[in-house]
Amino acid sequence: MAADPLGEAIRHPPSLATSARDRLTIARILRVNHAGEYGAIRIYGAQIAVSKLVWPDMVPHLSGMLADEIRHCALFRAAMPTRQSRPCRIMQLWSLGGFVLGFLTALAGRQAIWVCTAAVEAAVHRHLGDQLHFLAGRDEGARTIILDINEEEVAHLTTAQSQLTEPGLPKRVLHGVITALTDMMIFLSTWGDSVRMARALAEQAQDTGRK
Template identity: 55%
Template sequence: MNQADKITISRIVKVNHAGEYGAIRIYRAQIWVAQFLYPEIVTFLKETLEHEINHCALFRSAMTERNSRPCRIMGLWGNGGLLLGFMTSLLGRQGIWLCTAAVEKAVHHHLEDQLYFLKDKDPALYSLIKDIQQEELSHLHHAEDHITINSPWARLLTRSITFATDAVIWLSTWGDSSKMAKSLRDNSNKR
């Protein structure tokens, strides 16, 4: 494997670890609000939080072997996640579902790009991400099943969360996320 691929793999593990940390903070904030205002959804949020904690630990354990270390902007992931979780939960149940769907959809697209890149380069990391992706998709589908609005504010919120998620991923990978997406698009167009 060439040095550029090793660096990209290191960045993949780093950004995935940071993203899971941000998700942990989102769900913790949402749980804190929901336990008072929407107790019927706390079980789902707690189960999802447990998944994210496990994913974070798995990516953390994958870092050493790939010469990776935690992201320099972990504070942005953590504080941003906390703020996002708190603010969206104050918007009501729909705010929580819209947030979950927007984040998970953005993450799913990035995981697809990563899987395409890793397919022949790092089978162990490929397998780990593939397994985690299934749980993330279940979060996405659950949230989408509970979204009952399609108002202008809901579309704006979704676009804003998606943009913010993509921006922090781009910053955390030094632009490698864009290169992987372009490579995937280019190869998809050749088929």
């Protein structure tokens, strides 16, 4: 029988050397990632519902990305039990926010849909990068899962960016608002761990640059 790397990663607990504080951060990482994927499912679901009526050519693109997000959400959920994690307490806010964002951007047109995808995926990719650095040596199983998922998130980002026309002020404003909202939700869901990881990585880079 062929090996199942993701299955092993899901069952593989954090390193025994991982501190209690770091284990808590790992639990929060899984919690926010699971919630974020659920929010993305709601975004794409709302966009597909509207697009079927007004932008039918968008449906195949959105359906493919929705399928990826459903898989990602299931992977993060499956990895929670061995890491003493559980779904986010503000899941309903992720759900409602995702639906409203998806619905409104779909009504605004194809370019608004792609701006939404580009903004969300860029923010997610940045945070996943921070998580990958943090998890190295602490939880290689969770790191393997995120590496696999990050490939598809980057593909979503690349697709969205390739579909965007020349950015004007409305697009820049929309992109900035969506990025800020995504960062805020991630901050709240990790109790600030996302910002602390980013700050620590920046400090490490500065220290390396001085050497």
